[in-house]
Structure formats: C-alpha cells, structure tokens
Amino acid sequence: MHLRNTLSCFCLLVLLASCSEREFAERPEYRVKKRILVDASHDGGVWWFPQSGSFDPNVNHQGTAIANYLRTLGQEVDELPSNAPVTDSLLSLYTGVIRAGNYGAYSSETLTAYDNFLSKGGSLFLIGEYLITGAQDQLAEHLGIQFSGSHYGHVDSFAVNPVTTGGTSYYYNAGSVVKNTRSNADIEILGWLDHDATKPVLGILHHPKAKIFFTGDINGLETVPQPLSARIYEWLYR
Numbered sequence: 001m002h003l004r005n006t007l008s009c010f011c012l013l014v015l016l017a018s019c020s021e022r023e024f025a026e027r028p029e030y031r032v033k034k035r036i037l038v039d040a041s042h043d044g045g046v047w048w049f050p051q052s053g054s055f056d057p058n059v060n061h062q063g064t065a066i067a068n069y070l071r072t073l074g075q076e077v078d079e080l081p082s083n084a085p086v087t088d089s090l091l092s093l094y095t096g097v098i099r100a101g102n103y104g105a106y107s108s109e110t111l112t113a114y115d116n117f118l119s120k121g122g123s124l125f126l127i128g129e130y131l132i133t134g135a136q137d138q139l140a141e142h143l144g145i146q147f148s149g150s151h152y153g154h155v156d157s158f159a160v161n162p163v164t165t166g167g168t169s170y171y172y173n174a175g176s177v178v179k180n181t182r183s184n185a186d187i188e189i190l191g192w193l194d195h196d197a198t199k200p201v202l203g204i205l206h207h208p209k210a211k212i213f214f215t216g217d218i219n220g221l222e223t224v225p226q227p228l229s230a231r232i233y234e235w236l237y238r
Contacts, residue, residue: 034237036070036096038063038079041086042139044103044129046218048082055081062222063100069224075237088113096123096237100218102137102147103129111142118143118210123236126205126214127221130174137176140214144184145205147176147216153194155201155220163204163213163231164190170225175217177201191215211236 040047040055040063047063048055057067057079067077078094080086091097091113118124128137130150137147156169172193178200181187186206193199202215213232215221221229 034095035076035093036078036098036237037091037094038067038077038098038100039086040082040100041080041084042099042103042106043082043101046129046222047079047100055079062219065222065224066098066229069229070233070237073233073237086110086113088116091117091122092120094122096125098125098127099139100127101129102131102140106138106142111139114139114142118207118212121209123211124213125232125236126212127218128176128214128216129218130216131176143205143212144180144186145178145214146180148179149176150174151177151193151199151201151216153199155191155193157192157195159188159190159203161188161190163235164228165231167191167228167231168225170220170223170228172201172217173219175201175215175220177216178203178214 038047045052047061049062051059051061063079067079070077087109094117097117114124126140126143126145128140128147131137131147132150137145140147151172152174153172154169155172158164158167177193178187178189181189181200187203188206189200189203191200191202193201201217203213205212205214213236
C-alpha cells in the first residue's frame with residue numbers, strides 16, 4: 001500500500017511538471033471566481049437609468065447587460081447604489097471594481113480606499129462620462145487621467161494590442177476624451193474617436209501593482225461590443 005501511494009504521488013508530480021501554468025489556468029476547475037463591485041455611487045443617471053431613488057439590481061436598468069455578461073463568465077457581481085459610501089473595508093471585499101460614472105465630489109476617505117485597493121493588486125475598470133466646462137473627474141485625476149468635454153461619434157481606431165485586437169466600431173455617446181496623454185507616460189492609449197488622434201478615449205493606465213483600464217463613456221459599453229468587451233474583462237478580471 002505504501003509503495004502504491006508513493007507511485008501515485010510520483011505520477012502526479014510528473015503530470016504537474018509536464019503541464020504549463022497556462023494549461024492549468026485554462027481548465028475550468030482551476031479558474032478562480034472573481035468578486036466584482038460595480039461602483040455606481042457616482043452615477044449621474046447612466047448606469048441605473050431608468051431607476052431612481054431605490055436602486056434594485058434585479059430590476060432592469062442600463063447597466064444590466066454588463067453585469068449579466070460578467071455573470072455569464074462565472075463572476076460574482078455586486079452593484080452599488082447611487083450615493084452609497086465607498087470605504088476601504090468595502091473595497092477590500094473585491095478583486096475587481098468597475099467605477100461607473102463620475103458625478104459629484106469624492107471624499108478623501110474614498111480616494112484613499114481606492115489607493116489601498118490598487119496597492120493590493122486590485123483590478124479597476126475606470127469608466128467616466130461627459131464633463132461640463134470646469135468640471136472634473138476627481139477619482140480619474142487623482143489616479144493621473146484628465147478627462148474632458150462631451151463628445152459623440154464612433155470608437156473606430158484601435159492601437160495594436162492584445163486587448164483591442166479585432167475591435168469593431170461602437171457608438172460613443174456624450175463621453176469625455178483624455179487630455180494629458182503627453183504629460184503622463186503611464187497612459188497607454190488604445191482607442192480613438194472617429195479616427196481622430198486628438199480624441200483618445202480608451203486605454204491602460206500602467207500601475208506598479210494594479211491593472212487599470214479606462215474609457216470616458218458608459219453608454220457605448222452598455223451595448224457590450226464584441227470582441228472588445230470580452231478582451232477588456234479578460235485582461236482585467238482573469
């Protein structure tokens with residue numbers, strides 16, 4: 001019996017040694033379920049529309065398609081109501097966050113909570129919205145991205161990158177563009193509006209410990225454009 005157990009263990013070690021880490025990661029039983037928070041606490045009426053007052057994730061709203069798409073990938077998704085507090089203890093419960101909307105000011109406690117979340121290797125999809133003259137996306141600027149303006153058109157020009165490979169045009173509905181690409185070397189632009197190099201709208205913000213993907217419009221992503229959506233969420237949360 002002892003010899004049989006020894007041989008079994010030896011065979012298992014040989015099998016493990018012969019399989020790459022990627023091969024094991026691709027097996028369903030070795031995939032780790034991610035817990036993702038949709039932080040819609042600063043939603044200006046895009047994620048939760050047409051709901052107001054009482055926000056119920058089980059009742060249809062504009063963000064439903066994204067949340068349900070992630071659930072079909074096996075992820076656990078929670079959606080935060082508008083005006084809900086975002087704290088360090090809350091973010092510590094999640095491996096990934098979708099920041100949906102930039103309406104209103106952020107408290108210093110919330111900004112610190114995001115800093116701590118990212119310093120621990122969290123994954124953030126930073127989604128902005130349009131900004132009127134003089135307004136700012138406080139969290140985005142805290143992290144090093146300056147969104148600006150209100151723009152309509154199509155995201156139809158993509159950089160060569162695994163995340164945007166095969167990307168197809170989708171509508172950009174009153175979203176903002178990034179203004180500080182030259183002054184922040186950590187910003188890698190992967191998509192532009194209407195083939196216009198002066199209108200960068202999505203990309204990666206490189207961080208020493210975290211993954212951060214950003215764009216300036218929620219509406220277009222709520223149509224779950226493919227294959228871009230699949231590649232973004234795979235890069236962030238798998």
